[in-house]
Amino acid sequence: MRILVTGGAGFIGSNYVRRIADGTLGGVSKITVLDKLTYAGTLTNLSEVSDSSYDFIEGDICDAELVGKLVPENDLVVNFAAESHVDRSINGAKDFVVTNVLGTQTLLDAVRKSDVKTFLQVSTDEVYGSIAEGSCWPETDPLLPNSPYAASKASADLICRSYFNTHGTDIRVTRCSNNYGRNQFPEKVIPLFVTNLIDNKKVPVYGSGLNVRDWLHVDDHCRGIHLALTKGKAGEIYNIGGGTELNNLELTNKILNIMGKGQESIEYVEDRKGHDLRYSVDITKISNELGYAPQVDWEVGLVETINWYQENEAWWRPLKK
Numbered sequence: 062m063r064i065l066v067t068g069g070a071g072f073i074g075s076n077y078v079r080r081i082a083d084g085t086l087g088g089v090s091k092i093t094v095l096d097k098l099t100y101a102g103t104l105t106n107l108s109e110v111s112d113s114s115y116d117f118i119e120g121d122i123c124d125a126e127l128v129g130k131l132v133p134e135n136d137l138v139v140n141f142a143a144e145s146h147v148d149r150s151i152n153g154a155k156d157f158v159v160t161n162v163l164g165t166q167t168l169l170d171a172v173r174k175s176d177v178k179t180f181l182q183v184s185t186d187e188v189y190g191s192i193a194e195g196s197c198w199p200e201t202d203p204l205l206p207n208s209p210y211a212a213s214k215a216s217a218d219l220i221c222r223s224y225f226n227t228h229g230t231d232i233r234v235t236r237c238s239n240n241y242g243r244n245q246f247p248e249k250v251i252p253l254f255v256t257n258l259i260d261n262k263k264v265p266v267y268g269s270g271l272n273v274r275d276w277l278h279v280d281d282h283c284r285g286i287h288l289a290l291t292k293g294k295a296g297e298i299y300n301i302g303g304g305t306e307l308n309n310l311e312l313t314n315k316i317l318n319i320m321g322k323g324q325e326s327i328e329y330v331e332d333r334k335g336h337d338l339r340y341s342v343d344i345t346k347i348s349n350e351l352g353y354a355p356q357v358d359w360e361v362g363l364v365e366t367i368n369w370y371q372e373n374e375a376w377w378r379p380l381k382k
Contacts, residue, residue, distance in 0.1 A: 062089050062178070065135040067122050067168065068102065068142030069094030069115075072245045073183070075106035077141065077283045082114040086287040095131060096142070097121045101246040105376060122164035125171070132171035137290060139181045140168055146248055147187075147210045151334055154209035161213035162220065169224045169232070177231075181290045182221045184236045186275070186300070187211035191337035194273075199343045200236070200298040207335045218298075231295040235286055238302045238342050241362070242279030243369040247381045251363075254313065255370045256377055258320050268332030270310035273339040277303030278357035288351040299351070300342035305359040319367055 064081070068074040069092075078094060080086045092115035096102045104117070120127045122142045132138060142164060144150065144157045165182065172180045189198045190205030204219070206212040218234050225232045241251045254264040285301035293299060307315070317326060347353040370377060 062136045063091040064089045064137040065093045067095045067140045070096035070102040070106050074141035076279045080283050082110045106244045125167050128167050128171045133175035136178045141183050147208045150210035157213040162216045165217040166220050173228050173230050179231045182234045184218050184234050185214050186236050186238050186340045186342045188215035197341035197343040225296040233289050233293045234298045235289050236300050237282050238275035238277045240279050247377050254316050255367050263328035265328050265330045271308045273308045275302050276305045278362040281355040281357050285353050288353050292351045299347040300344050302342040302344045303355045
């Protein structure tokens, strides 16, 4: 099977390409990566993948002519391409609407007109909004996004649903919890905190620090995506979670302890606008139907991630500037 991976030079996309190329995720004979190489996408993320293992095309998923040429050359399309940082969406939502909504629609039009077998949209748990303690979202819950980023991803999910129901296109959607791991752009909370502490700077904690997130290692996320792509059903949505819920203070203290830092390294800052209090996805469906289970132990994965950033300053320092 030939696969087109959009956003394949970004954090999650590059990890997915790496796992396909090394055979961890099977069933693919040819990989094409399409990436615009914005601030968060860099070919250094694919430096460990042999050039002979994939073809790289620099381009925009909103470019209908380019997309219309590339999509028919593939059997599968996985769309990682997205603007994804909530703070940036609060400061300016246009890029999020253009890339996340129009870009997805452009891909779907090309898929509809081709012989592509399956299109998979990589989405986020943030489309659900916020949820009270003691409960979690099944895939059937309504979409109630609270940030421009989340709203743009929810819009893309709904467009995917419409193309399945209107055109019968084989489209599947995955919604993940908070990812962590190597090659994550250093504006995100874990790499931001780790790289700040390496430089003996404080870590900024929003508000009270009691916002809760479920943490998912990027390798587990990639496994879940590939299961949905290869074993899932057309028109279905699959939540992918890691099973480790922590509030931001608990996360901060774990990082501080591992790195030998104290409470003096915390700086409380003004809370984010519209900050969702808690995310929690129910992974019963993907577990029962596709055999998914997170495999990376949280404590082990966090230590390995911190070690990676400590050992790869040459990767993150230019990006952080």
